[in-house]
């Protein structure tokens with residue numbers, strides 16, 4: 077089912093009437109109800125903040141976008157109460173295989189979950205609209221989240237202590253004055269555009285055809301990738317299983333093509349039949365052609381206007397770092413904005429969102445650029461190098477780690493974060509400050525589920541004095557959780573509300589914990 | 605036992621691969637070929653073991 081916008085509809089919602097006053101006010105406005113805007117709204121809403129969300133469309137769209145959601149994203153969805161629904165619906169997978177030419181045995185394979193015994197798998201595949209729906213269900217259950225459907229921002233004026241938006245809906249337009257604006261309005265961000273902000277990076281000269289089809293097909297739930305397969309000679313292809321018997325096929329097309337013609341049935345179906353058999357029975361779900369760019373804004377924080385998700389950064393899809401990267405933004409920003417709104421932290425804490433989210437975007441862009449350069453060699457020399465890697469990988473172990481069909485999204489560590497207290501004690505292994513806590517079984521459940529939404533002190537052996545805003549979670553000495561964190565009896569780890577380690581000690585003192593907590597809340601920041 | 609190590613002996617493959625691709629930026633095909641040759645000679649000298657080098661050459665020729 078499509079509508080006037082030409083975008084197919086997954087879930088109809090209908091336009092929200094404009095507010096009675098032509099000059100409306102809000103504490104926090106989130107522009108965009110994509111996965112990133114909804115995740116942030118839900119996080120802030122669950123923390124008790126009043127949130128207004130504006131979304132241009134008045135429905136959830138049913139098109140082919142993200143399907144691969146990483147373990148880290150599942151951990152975030154778990155914290156937001158949407159993880160179980162996603163995992164129940166999604167197709168769980170851990171292993172990726174890379175094939176070359178007509179051969180049926182892979183030249184390379186990888187496991188996205190090298191450490192087992194964690195609650196969540198390396199990845200699930202699920203259509204982006206399901207994730208949006210689950211987040212939306214969470215938002216709609218909270219009276220303090222006001223989502224306005226069919227409300228488009230078309231002008232923005234930045235103020236010292238907020239911003240004023242001009243919003244248009246079917247039944248009129250109005251001004252909305254907010255203390256904080258978070259722009260989650262996607263790659264073509266209106267907010268970014270209206271404020272005249274930069275969006276620098278590289279455009280890649282290649283096109284890819286996506287064919288999402290419905291069929292009955294037996295294949296293990298794995299990511300299969302081909303270089304130079306007989307059904308797309310000289311180029312690449314990717315196959316992924318989604319829920320509902322939907323399969324994603326992705327074919328590299330090259331640069332100089334007629335993009336409009338490429339999605340016509342008579343041009344798409346030969347690809348599908350060449351890949352899966354002449355007599356294949358299938359139904360079209362969605363065909364589209366995409367090209368991509370790797371770019372980001374120089375800064376994600378501009379006074380009281382903050383950018384997150386595709387509005388702030390774009391990557392190639394190889395590695396599934398787009399939506400997963402955007403959910404990491406929401407996760408990083410939620411608790412910080414909450415503390416600032418409550419007056420429990422200074423505004424400068426938001427600047428650390430800028431630092432950490434930019435570091436995340438840079439790592440995602442670096443990885444996705446490298447994958448793209450491997451997929452689409454740009455010179456004879458790089459083509460020769462790429463082909464030599466594939467050739468050698470068939471036989472020799474040393475060449476396999478060079479094979480790059482996409483390095484799949486994992487949590488990014490914040491090595492340089494000013495919120496982390498550097499180690500003073502000697503450590504063997506464990507999780508260093510600036511890295512997310514590694515999950516492990518704990519009693520009848522999981523360590524990450526114990527962490528909740530606020531600061532936690534994980535104490536090996538328990539019995540540790542903690543500041544009032546910190547919850548103590550005791551870990552059994554020698555248990556798997558303590559082992560993975562490298563904790564001997566008496567040692568402990570201070571964990572941020574986004575599950576990142578802020579500090580750790582072999583024998584903490586109450587003062588050390590207090591000081592590290594203040595630092596993690598940005599109280600002792602020294603930012604240039 | 606092959607004299608040449610064909611097991612994994614490096615880390616940070618992606619960064620090294622990128623550096624190798626970047627080396628050729630802006631070069632003609634002929635210049636690129638010369639670059640490969642120079643690089644090979646430098647590495648051969650560093651390895652400094654005749655048996656290893658001959659075994660590696662044989663492997664490379666076979667592909």
Ligand SMILES: Cc1cc2nc3c(=O)[nH]c(=O)nc-3n(C[C@H](O)[C@H](O)[C@H](O)COP(=O)(O)OP(=O)(O)OC[C@H]3O[C@@H](n4cnc5c(N)ncnc54)[C@H](O)[C@@H]3O)c2cc1C
Pocket residue numbers: 107108109110111112113130131132133140141142143144145204227228229230260261262263264265266267286366384385386387393396397398399400401402
């Ligand atoms: C083919 C394809 C495959 C992909 N696969 C993956 C994958 O497997 N894994 C992955 O992690 N990522 C993937 N991505 C990327 C992923 O889809 C995006 O990163 C993700 O949608 C970004 O979410 P967002 O919330 O930032 O922006 P969007 O999803 O673009 O949402 C922006 C929202 O803002 C609204 N909006 C825009 N302008 C305005 C305005 N002026 N006023 C009000 N509202 C506005 C829009 O209606 C929209 O709802 C893929 C992308 C594509 C195209």
